[in-house]
Amino acid sequence: MASEVPTLFDWAGGRDALRRFLDCFYDRVEQDEELAGFFPGGVSEEHRDHVTTWWAEVLGGPDAYTRELGGYAAMLAHHRNLSITPEQRHRFATTMSLAADDAELPDDPEFRAALMGYVEWGTRLAMHNSQPDAEVVEQAPVPRWGWGVAPPYQP
Numbered sequence: 001m002a003s004e005v006p007t008l009f010d011w012a013g014g015r016d017a018l019r020r021f022l023d024c025f026y027d028r029v030e031q032d033e034e035l036a037g038f039f040p041g042g043v044s045e046e047h048r049d050h051v052t053t054w055w056a057e058v059l060g061g062p063d064a065y066t067r068e069l070g071g072y073a074a075m076l077a078h079h080r081n082l083s084i085t086p087e088q089r090h091r092f093a094t095t096m097s098l099a100a101d102d103a104e105l106p107d108d109p110e111f112r113a114a115l116m117g118y119v120e121w122g123t124r125l126a127m128h129n130s131q132p133d134a135e136v137v138e139q140a141p142v143p144r145w146g147w148g149v150a151p152p153y154q155p
């Protein structure tokens, strides 16, 4: 039954696992010649914490980004005018895949396909919205990502 399918948040291992993932990611970003320039002085504790809260909500956990951190509009505002290039977007996305390995997130094909589906979607939107002349959707709910076509196989 569909109601028995776990959320991606629970499958990942909850907030602690997502924080581990994002720490591995931003530790790589800080050393990356393509991406480090976005975060002068390094990626702050506050940034790591806020982005973890975002990811938790997207993957089906608590909706704290919406309730406490300004929701979609706040996230959007952080990306405006960053002028992300296709090369930077690609590096960002592939670095997330490496960070998922570093953090030892579940490596079943279904989970990783769903995770990287969101990364591909999110980075393309971030790149679009970051262009100085972008037409953007200012108000939208925080997305809720699911398993797509391949939930865990449960005989």
Ligand code: HEM
Pocket: 035, 038, 039, 046, 047, 050, 051, 054, 069, 074, 075, 078, 079, 082, 084, 088, 089, 092, 118, 119, 120, 121, 122, 123, 126, 127
């Ligand atoms: C799946 C894709 C992405 C997600 C989920 C994401 C998530 C977020 C969130 C939630 C924030 C706001 C944090 C807060 O509330 O304090 C943020 C800020 C930021 N993001 Fe992203 N982001 C993505 C893609 C990108 C890309 C592709 C880049 C650049 C290559 C980028 C660069 C930044 C920067 C520089 C900030 C901080 C801006 C500031 O503090 O003014 N993001 N991101």
